[in-house]
Amino acid sequence: MCRSIKTLRPPALPEEATEDDIRAAALQYVRKVSGFRAPAAHNREVFEQAVDEIAEATRKLLEGLEVRGSGGAGAKQPVREPVTVSGAA
Template sequence: MCRNIKTLHNFEPPATEEEIYLSSLQFVRKLSGFAQPSKANEAAFDRAVNQVSKAARELIDTLVTNAPPRDREVEAIKARARSAERFRSDVSQRT
């Protein structure tokens, strides 16, 4: 899974359209292998991003859970800690 695609389900406040769009864009980029499509592929690329966004919104809106919503700030702090640990480990392995 692409590290740039974030979990969007079960957050308070809920995922925004921009967050869903950006995750969809990353997904389509990963599938296509293009960071930026050529002019010849631009329409297909944009259409795919829009379709994935629509499907993602529908999925997020219909998923159910008994777990309490996660706090965005708490999850961001955990992600920064994981990142710091991962990169600290990388540096210590080089020396």
């Protein structure tokens, strides 16, 4: 387990995780798995692509999680507000 990666959902964070938080966690994960703190030039593209993909997967995960029990009995607290599409009613 990589100790540098923090929990990014409430109540571990007092507010929503930022893009910087998500990117830092993805970078730490890729560093741990690859064994490289900084990749050589010939590995840089695949390294950065992995960080981008893991950051995107992390965003999707955090957007989909429901945190229950932190606001009273049976309370549901989504990590982010759902996106609404205006138009057809």
